[in-house]
Structures are given as C-alpha cells and as structure tokens.
Amino acid sequence: MSELLKIKELSKNYLTKKQVICALKNINLTINENEFIVLVGPSGCGKSTILSIIGDLEKKSSGQIDLKKKDLKVGYMFQEDALFPWLNVLDNCMIGLKIQKSINEENKKYVKALLKKYGLSSFEKSYPKELSGGMRQRVALIRTLALKPDILLLDEPFSALDYQTRITVSDDVYKIIREEKKTALMVTHDISEAVSIGDRVVVLSNRPSVVKNIYEIKMDNKGLPSENRKNEKFNTYYNDIWKDLDHYER
Numbered sequence: 047m048s049e050l051l052k053i054k055e056l057s058k059n060y061l062t063k064k065q066v067i068c069a070l071k072n073i074n075l076t077i078n079e080n081e082f083i084v085l086v087g088p089s090g091c092g093k094s095t096i097l098s099i100i101g102d103l104e105k106k107s108s109g110q111i112d113l114k115k116k117d118l119k120v121g122y123m124f125q126e127d128a129l130f131p132w133l134n135v136l137d138n139c140m141i142g143l144k145i146q147k148s149i150n151e152e153n154k155k156y157v158k159a160l161l162k163k164y165g166l167s168s169f170e171k172s173y174p175k176e177l178s179g180g181m182r183q184r185v186a187l188i189r190t191l192a193l194k195p196d197i198l199l200l201d202e203p204f205s206a207l208d209y210q211t212r213i214t215v216s217d218d219v220y221k222i223i224r225e226e227k228k229t230a231l232m233v234t235h236d237i238s239e240a241v242s243i244g245d246r247v248v249v250l251s252n253r254p255s256v257v258k259n260i261y262e263i264k265m266d267n268k269g270l271p272s273e274n275r276k277n278e279k280f281n282t283y284y285n286d287i288w289k290d291l292d293h294y295e296r
C-alpha cells in the first residue's frame with residue numbers, strides 16, 4: 047500500500063475576537079492510496095477542520111501535511127448536496143469543469159459515462175428537485191469525480207437523508223468510490239456507518255482533538271456497507287468505538 051498523504055503533529059487554533067479556540071492538537075494520520083478512512087468524534091471536536099486544512103480552505107497553526115503525490119487534487123462532498131437548482135443534472139456535473147475552464151470532449155464523455163454507469167443517464171436533463179435525495183447525492187459525487195480528484199473528502203455526506211436512504215446511498219457511494227479507485231476520507235457521527243463503510247476508523251477525542259484510537263476494520267467476507275452491518279464482527283467494533291468516544295462536550 048503506498049502512502050498518499052501524511053498528517054504530522056497537526057494543530058489548529060482559531061483566533062476569534064474574544065478567545066483562542068484550540069481545535070486540533072498534534073494529530074497524526076497516514077492515508078494510503080485507495081483506502082477508505084472514516085473519522086468519528088464528538089460534535090465540535092474538529093473533524094471538519096481537518097478536512098478544511100487538507101483541502102487548503104483553512105490554514106494550520108502548526109504541523110505538517112505531506113503530500114506524497116505532486117499536485118494532489120482534492121474533491122469535496124458535503125452534507126447538503128449543494129446542487130444548483132437552476133441547472134440540470136448534466137450541467138450540475140459539469141459546473142466544476144466549467145469554472146476551471148477545462149470543458150472538453152474528453153471530460154464531457156467521462157461525465158456522461160459516469161452518469162450512465164451509475165444509473166443517471168436518463169436524468170441528464172432533469173433538475174435536482176425532480177430527483178430523490180439518494181439520486182442527488184450520486185449526482186453530487188459524480189460532480190466531484192468529474193474533476194478527477196486523487197482524494198475525496200466527505201463531510202457527513204449522508205446526514206440529510208432518512209435512515210433507509212442512508213443505507214442504500216452508502217452502498218452506492220461506496221461502490222462508486224471503490225470502482226473508480228479513489229481514496230476517501232469521510233466524517234460521520236454515526237458509528238454504524240463508520241464501521242460498515244471504513245477500512246479504518248479513526249476516533250478523535252473531545253476538543254482539542256487528538257487521535258484517541260484507530261481501528262482497522264477486518265471482517266471475513268467484507269462486502270457492501272449494508273452487508274457488513276450484518277457481519278458477526280460488526281457489534282464488537284461498534285461497542286469498542288462507542289466506549290472510546292467522549293459522549294459529552296466539556
């Protein structure tokens with residue numbers, strides 16, 4: 047397994063007018079190529095901050111992020127699908143390329159092929175409001191993939207969906223990320239989701255966040271997230287992570 051990104055002793059303090067908020071303290075984490083890593087931790091512990099710093103949306107206070115690949119490209123997917131309501135599915139998927147002024151026949155073909163592969167071909171001309179929540183998340187993912195990122199940062203991508211939809215969309219998103227051979231770093235509040243989808247689950251402590259524990263999720267016959275939920279090892283991981291989590295904010 048080759049390393050894609052290495053986070054070393056990463057710390058972050060937010061300076062507001064009133065106070066200094068120490069969000070992250072000496073975070074260490076290595077992300078390997080094609081790995082699916084899930085971050086869990088109490089609300090406000092700094093999960094989104096880690097993604098923002100990797101994506102260069104936020105400056106770190108100290109520490110290092112070593113990119114093992116030159117010009118590593120980062121793609122985001124957030125909780126709200128954030129599709130533009132006035133654009134149809136195809137145009138929504140092309141918007142990132144358009145902003146980058148890199149629309150060409152090849153890119154367009156790639157986006158169309160993804161839409162086809164993941165069952166959205168006949169909805170190219172549909173508008174977001176005509177799609178189900180799960181379909182919108184698939185469109186959002188394809189829009190992110192259109193830019194051919196090396197790593198996908200997913201910040202609670204399923205939390206706006208109802209329970210049943212979450213399960214099927216987790217399977218869809220997992221399949222797409224695996225088939226397209228992407229590396230993913232996902233944040234979730236949901237331990238079941240983390241155990242069912244992750245290769246490794248990183249448990250963060252209360253703020254200032256440190257890495258409390260890292261679980262490698264090993265299951266016989268590991269499959270789709272919905273199948274892993276029924277695996278005999280599932281409950282053990284769930285309970286161990288539950289015990290590790292700080293359940294109340296200080």
Ligand SMILES: Nc1ncnc2c1ncn2[C@@H]1O[C@H](COP(=O)(O)OP(=O)(O)OP(=O)(O)O)[C@@H](O)[C@H]1O
Pocket residue numbers: 060061062067069087088089090091092093094095096253
């Ligand atoms: N721009 C900012 N300015 C000041 N403080 C901030 C800023 N962004 C985040 N924080 C603070 O840093 C801490 C970590 O925030 P962050 O959003 O990373 O947490 P999180 O783990 O993603 O939380 P949640 O689970 O609620 O999404 C919080 O205390 C938050 O209030």
Ligand SMILES: [Mg+2]
Pocket residue numbers: 093094095201
């Ligand atoms: Mg967050």
